Amino acid sequence: MVNVIGLGYIGLPTALMLAAHGVECVGTDYDYSIVDALNAGKITFKEEGLEELFQKARTTGIRFTTEYQAADIYIISVPTPYDKFSKRVNPQYVMSAFRSVLSVCPLNCVVIIESTISPGTIEKYLRPLLKETFQGDKKVHIVHAPERIIPGNMIYELIHNNRTIGADDSKIGDQVKKLYSSFCQGEIVVTDIKTAEMSKVVENTYRAVNIAFANELAKICRHDEMDVYEIIRICNMHPRVNILQPGPGVGGHCIPVDPWFLVGDYPCLTNVIGEALRTNEGMPEFVLGRIYEIMKTVGINDVTRVGLYGLTYKENVDDIRESPTLQLLESQKRHLAKPLKVYDPLIISDIVDNQYHSLDVFLSEVDFVVIMVKHSEILKNAEKLKNKIVLDCCNSIFLPNVYHI
Numbered sequence: 001m002v003n004v005i006g007l008g009y010i011g012l013p014t015a016l017m018l019a020a021h022g023v024e025c026v027g028t029d030y031d032y033s034i035v036d037a038l039n040a041g042k043i044t045f046k047e048e049g050l051e052e053l054f055q056k057a058r059t060t061g062i063r064f065t066t067e068y069q070a071a072d073i074y075i076i077s078v079p080t081p082y083d084k085f086s087k088r089v090n091p092q093y094v095m096s097a098f099r100s101v102l103s104v105c106p107l108n109c110v111v112i113i114e115s116t117i118s119p120g121t122i123e124k125y126l127r128p129l130l131k132e133t134f135q136g137d138k139k140v141h142i143v144h145a146p147e148r149i150i151p152g153n154m155i156y157e158l159i160h161n162n163r164t165i166g167a168d169d170s171k172i173g174d175q176v177k178k179l180y181s182s183f184c185q186g187e188i189v190v191t192d193i194k195t196a197e198m199s200k201v202v203e204n205t206y207r208a209v210n211i212a213f214a215n216e217l218a219k220i221c222r223h224d225e226m227d228v229y230e231i232i233r234i235c236n237m238h239p240r241v242n243i244l245q246p247g248p249g250v251g252g253h254c255i256p257v258d259p260w261f262l263v264g265d266y267p268c269l270t271n272v273i274g275e276a277l278r279t280n281e282g283m284p285e286f287v288l289g290r291i292y293e294i295m296k297t298v299g300i301n302d303v304t305r306v307g308l309y310g311l312t313y314k315e316n317v318d319d320i321r322e323s324p325t326l327q328l329l330e331s332q333k334r335h336l337a338k339p340l341k342v343y344d345p346l347i348i349s350d351i352v353d354n355q356y357h358s359l360d361v362f363l364s365e366v367d368f369v370v371i372m373v374k375h376s377e378i379l380k381n382a383e384k385l386k387n388k389i390v391l392d393c394c395n396s397i398f399l400p401n402v403y404h405i
């Protein structure tokens, strides 16, 4: 039996996927509201295909509880934020979940850490807990199996992505590989724990640095009136060039967070990474500057006629963690400015001031729309922007009156 600890964006789909593929599974989360909702038959976040997977998994008898279970295998998928001051990974959630598992687990069980962690975290923070709890006389196999799925395409990617498994010995590695093979059709590589920890952080760092490069190009091109999108398009026709797209900032739980682990642990060796992260973090402020410039150009003086489209950190998901729009609003606040109007079709509850819940009402109250997120809704309704001034931070709307970052 598998006990999945932490039923958020990663743990819930993983638990459901296992159950839907015939693995006996119990999901544990210490948040009663999540467990109650799941037991009442309601999924806790929006994700393409999640509802169908949930209904399928429920027919297999998957259970949700706040209690930790006695199981053969545990999968820990709890948050791993970074410490804002030291920039190092904050391992407290993983340590606390691991401690709780150790208090109930049987001898020789396998504890898989799916949470993203910096290289050496298991050695430094989890092995001492194991020794402290059992004075070294009880064997628990720790494994690291980082997750790569992207919100918006999670269900497809759970099945089709390649995976990495880091284990101390290949027998345990193969046992865990067999578990993931119950649903994963991608290639599963078994390696050692530290290599698995590092590869996951490196993957997200690669993307952060590449996005920062695109953002820097956008700033250069803005300065001298060149079309950054056309330049990137042409450069990417080179067989060995693959530049990502610039944008209003980088949000989510991974790309703006995990690379900091390396900066925190190796401060003297991460100049490029540190600068890249700062470049990305500066983009919401850059967008604010663009809004001001365009207002001057088109003669809009009234800030209350400017609105931000999109609050989530990426298109077509309801996740607002580290969202560039929230960062932009925060930056406005720091300048003692009144917050701009905001609308997002996927955020139903009121989370910021001046938030709208209808596209038509929002558009009727603004003359200048800043597209922060390219939700399908706005792409389908692009003609409604015909008579507006538009700053399209996502290069998604093709109308004559559109400005870019």
Ligand SMILES: NC(=O)c1ccc[n+]([C@@H]2O[C@H](COP(=O)([O-])OP(=O)(O)OC[C@H]3O[C@@H](n4cnc5c(N)ncnc54)[C@H](O)[C@@H]3O)[C@@H](O)[C@H]2O)c1
Binding pocket: 005, 006, 007, 008, 009, 010, 011, 028, 029, 030, 031, 034, 077, 078, 079, 080, 093, 096, 097, 100, 114, 115, 116, 117, 147, 148, 149, 150, 151, 253, 254
């Ligand atoms: N969200 C993503 O797109 C994504 C992608 C790849 C990897 N990851 C990594 O996966 C990990 C989990 O991320 P997430 O987005 O699922 O987080 P999340 O915040 O959505 O979910 C974490 C869940 O863990 C629960 N929890 C925390 N401590 C617990 C404990 N001690 N016992 C029981 N439940 C506990 C919380 O209540 C929450 O429901 C992180 O390390 C993240 O970096 C996330």
